[in-house]
Amino acid sequence: MSKMNVNGKVIVVAGGGKNLGGLLCRNFAAQGAKLAIHYNSESSKAAAEETLAEVKKLGAEAFLFPADLTKVENITKLFDETIARFGGIDIAINTVGKVLKKPFSETTEEEYDSMSDINSKVAYFFIQEAGKKMNDKGKICTIVTSLLAAYTGLYSTYAGMKAPVDHFTRAASKEFGARGISVTAVAPGPMDTPFFYGQESPEAVAYHKSAAALGGLTNIEDIAPLVEFLVTDGWWITGQTIFANGGYTTR
Template identity: 75%
Template structure:
């Protein structure tokens, strides 16, 4: 098989500006990958610019580009820009997502539509475009959530609208497999980032910390090596969702 290191690989990271995406961007760049740092809106542009500057200061190659991935035209445009800049694309990782913690009977149509667009539609067309644009033996990985294996309330739209990504991953892995392209999903437990704390009460945070067998929340530093494995030496794993949550939940 071809070389499975990150050296010289062209990588597009959806939501690559901060938190898990930002750490993926910086870690992969430090190992010789060229990084397209996607960010969603003006609100995250400063984070994207900071991540690119940090990579460049270390002698790495990166650029930032804005795109609203709920719009298919933006997904297509971002992939095209990355492919043009790097002369090809090897790896596509999508960390984009949105959490809503709300009782089922209080969820509005607008909230449902927004959650569907960000968590399911954006993931579908990201995988679709990756399947069109990646080089042979490329790798696709989507960040989902360990809620897909949890028996809980209040996350009906978040867990429910990340759930389709499991099947998108299976279907794409079958269809893209003949080109040597691996397609995976990673379901972290509740992660110790601002993305998590926004909708949780102190009591809920304490519960989530106590619920993992290994103790505490999932750290982004514990997810990055798994994603790196899946898009390099772990290429033989495909069509699967891997739960990485310290024993928070399993199935």
């Protein structure tokens, strides 16, 4: 059986400007994919522009799409612009997320709403739009968190708002399956990126590093190959949330 590749495929990456999303974009570009690279705001613009330059240097067709995806109209625009530019969409990957580490009793309504919008609402409507707009035999993958299987406090809104994506993935895979579309989620352990360190004390960082059976934090280089597999040769895996964390949590 010949190995699948993404040469000529059109790939949308939400949160594609930096960290894991940026690495995925560079890897896909090196394989000849066409890319829609979303980034959220002015604070991530420079990193996104750097990723775009690297992707184009690899010979890929690509464009940047800056938008707040908590406004569902912007998710629609992202998919519509990609189709207008490239004629269709084959793969859709959502790496968007926000961490809040805070005691349950101190979480405000505004924080709850923001965490719900970014971690749940964006994921739901991204999957919905992908299912409506992408080509048959498409692939959808969402990044969640290994805290879904952790017995811990302080991450009630982060893990709590990522938890519904586990079911969104199952439901969408069932509904889209007749069109050959696979839907998966990947749950990394704490990743060695700025996304992680902003919330953690040095003591907590040391704990997280020690908690994985294989030792250390998860690297984006540990996760990218799994996502790439799930949206190519691993498409037969569908409706699943895959925990990839070096033995940090499991279920």
